[in-house]
Amino acid sequence: MSNRRKFIKGGILxxxxxxxxxxxxxxxxxKNPHSTNGFPMVISTWSHGIPxxxxxxxxxxxxxxAIDAVEAGVRVxxxxxxxxxxxxxxxxxxxxxVTLDACIMDHTGNCGSVSFLQHIKHPISVxxxxxxxxxxxxxxxxxxxxxxxxxxxxKEDLLTDKARKRWEEWLKxxxxxxxxxxxxxxxxxxxxxxxxxxxSGACTTSGLxxxxxxxxxxxxxxxxxxxxxxxxxxxxxxxxGEAVMKTLGSFLIVELMRQGASPQEACEEGIARxxxxxxxxxxxxxxxxxxxxxxxxxxxxxxxxxxALHQGGSSELIDSxxxxxx
Ligand code: GLY
Numbered sequence: 001m002s003n004r005r006k007f008i009k010g011g012i013l014x015x016x017x018x019x020x021x022x023x024x025x026x027x028x029x030x031k032n033p034h035s036t037n038g039f040p041m042v043i044s045t046w047s048h049g050i051p052x053x054x055x056x057x058x059x060x061x062x063x064x065x066a067i068d069a070v071e072a073g074v075r076v077x078x079x080x081x082x083x084x085x086x087x088x089x090x091x092x093x094x095x096x097x098v099t100l101d102a103c104i105m106d107h108t109g110n111c112g113s114v115s116f117l118q119h120i121k122h123p124i125s126v127x128x129x130x131x132x133x134x135x136x137x138x139x140x141x142x143x144x145x146x147x148x149x150x151x152x153x154x155k156e157d158l159l160t161d162k163a164r165k166r167w168e169e170w171l172k173x174x175x176x177x178x179x180x181x182x183x184x185x186x187x188x189x190x191x192x193x194x195x196x197x198x199x200s201g202a203c204t205t206s207g208l209x210x211x212x213x214x215x216x217x218x219x220x221x222x223x224x225x226x227x228x229x230x231x232x233x234x235x236x237x238x239x240x241g242e243a244v245m246k247t248l249g250s251f252l253i254v255e256l257m258r259q260g261a262s263p264q265e266a267c268e269e270g271i272a273r274x275x276x277x278x279x280x281x282x283x284x285x286x287x288x289x290x291x292x293x294x295x296x297x298x299x300x301x302x303x304x305x306x307x308a309l310h311q312g313g314s315s316e317l318i319d320s321x322x323x324x325x326x
Contacts, residue, residue, distance in 0.1 A: 049317075167210070218241035
């Protein structure tokens, strides 16, 4: 039986998928032509994924683990002030505070996350410490900051002059209009498949620019912004976190792959769940997924979502297929 047929026949999720999936797959979006196999591989969201993937691949090519690779990878945009929706240099909330969300998950199902964390340049490394040194999954706000400081992370001012100036410009109108792509949003989600065939994932962001103070998005929520099940594959998300949280998108997509969907089919179904019930015209959401064979999928609501793929010795930036035709 083909994977596709197993997917349709498989369980409740399979039945739901069968009901919705064909409409989406055959509708406006195009099939992803860039499905290559093989590992090690690294895939991540947006163009800042290119240097992130390079750093992650360096770890993998030395025989390092996927968990070390994903952390090393996303630390690159976290430290880059030009990545204005991740870590240092991230655009602040409407009150001028840079607040960060991140999560990490390894091939054994261990995971850690931080939300509403301020003053720490590398929230992904704090999330990893939460995973490794505490009995918890998530620390938030002042508690997360205290934990970071106790563990030797330096306290830093993350608001750069460039980000401050953009915020001051925004304050003149203080309009909270959704802007659908990288102008507002470029969370990095990164998935790696190491030489042992093990998968890990990481996701880190300063979230929606000019959000309400205290707002937390999907990126630190295991199963929403990112999810890994080493028997099946992994998924990460970018875009309007509220839409991803409402559908628990990354968990959904990994479960669909468990039912037999390819990464591409699963990503398309993840977007289908969003466009079915939510006002998708004003918001961008993009998913990336990989499976154990090193196949990948990508799909977004709108055009202009792109992703970086490092596999088979080549590193490239690829435009994702999408649901809406312009
Ligand atoms: N996807 C990141 C956020 O909504 O904060």
